[in-house]
Amino acid sequence: MAFTSDLDQITRAAAGDAAAVRALVNRYSPGVLALATRMLGETAEAEDVTQETFIRAWKALPGWEPRAKFSTWLHRVALNLCYDRLRKRREVLPDELPDRADVALGPQDALDQAQRVKAVEAAIARLPERQSAALTLCALQGHSQAEAADIMEISVEALESLLARARRTLRGELLDGRKVS
């Protein structure tokens, strides 16, 4: 069971066991990086967030109490770091957000796969941050309803509302060729 295994590895990692540290990093860092990349849409910043997330985890390990799953805690820290960066971006560059209409795609557009991937990534990056987080956690990373709600510290109903709006927006932009408010 992953939870028990986590506890064992957390205990050993807190004592400086290199193998346990490496196991935690290998298991969770790709997911944290993927979340940050989807949220921020920028590789270098996503890597910074991933590193900062684990630095906070290492500091928290000695006093770790298993009230939450380690993975939930990690993703929550990463998500909050992403929110912070997105807020700072908005403060610094309020007029440089991309225009929705610039990259809206219609079904008639002949796109190759790479273009389509870029369009989807751009559309996700333009979603409001909480919608983007809900979509990334559930649709892209496969977190369960309860896990994603726990990570985002919201109710399951609120999560579903965010997901519904996110998917409706993406469908409108990417498949219907129309803007969705």
Place this chain on the structure above:
Amino acid sequence: MTRRMTDDRLLDIIEIWGAEAHGWPEAERAAAEALLAEKPGRFAPALAAARELDLMLGALPEPDMPRALTDAIIAAAPKPARGLLPRWGGMKAPWVPASGFAAAAFGLFMGLTIAPVASADDEVNAEVQELVISALGFEPANYTLEEME
């Protein structure tokens, strides 16, 4: 979350969670699948629309985890506490302290053995030695205590 499964709820589930049943909320999955099996035509358009978006999302690549980032994260991880160091932690080898003890013991032994030791008793002994040699009719300057022994 337990809800009664209705057509509207299943349409919501498809819109929110996509077309694949394995991604639906676990508590509602069985009821949703049963309703879907009961009325497949009713939900086919919603499933088709959801599947199209699922495919686009599923095609997004996962970012690669750079080796340098992994290394940096691991380098910042907790290190073993001093008490958990190996038995001879901090020392080059076990014979290093042992050789110090051996050298000190050897030095002490040699010192006691060959170094001249002066004391008040030595002066008394020399006087006694001189008297004895004189009483025997010899010249003290020609004899030492060692020779007498």
